[in-house]
Amino acid sequence: MAKDSDSNFGEPLFAAFPEWRALARREVNGCGEEMVVIDVSAPAAADVGEGLWITWGDGEITVGLGDYHQHFGGWPGENFWLGDDGALAFVQGIIDERLAFATLFNDDEAVAYTMMETGELGRPVVSDRPFNRMRVRSWNGTFDADP
Incomplete structure (x- = not known):
């Protein structure tokens, strides 16, 4: 896969989860913006309709599991989970069941x-x-x- 849209988020993500690189694909969202998209199947025991999904591009990272999702970056604020580091910590928190x-x-x-x-x-x-x-x-x- 070529560059990670307008973010280097793929570098730390794939360093932590190298097997996910093969799952990455490019898509164009409804606003015409190019995004990198990864869908990771959840273990059957998780009993969620939709597994872990991660998208990034246009200055924003979104991470979701089942019915919930969280946005990172894109705007400043008091939210701990902003930016690449926060998104990676969030993904790791999901996988580690924290x-x-x-x-x-x-x-x-x-x-x-x-x-x-x-x-x-x-x-x-x-x-x-x-x-x-x-x-x-x-x-x-x-x-x-x-x-």
């Missing part, structure tokens, strides 16, 4: 998605949308919960 993802439901309707550190799964979840149940998913399924 991060889990929750879908908040109000009855059968998904109303919000959030990420949490697995060491803090017992803490109450705050949402500006009312919810009455929560489904949690992690990379290897270790922290999966279905109330």
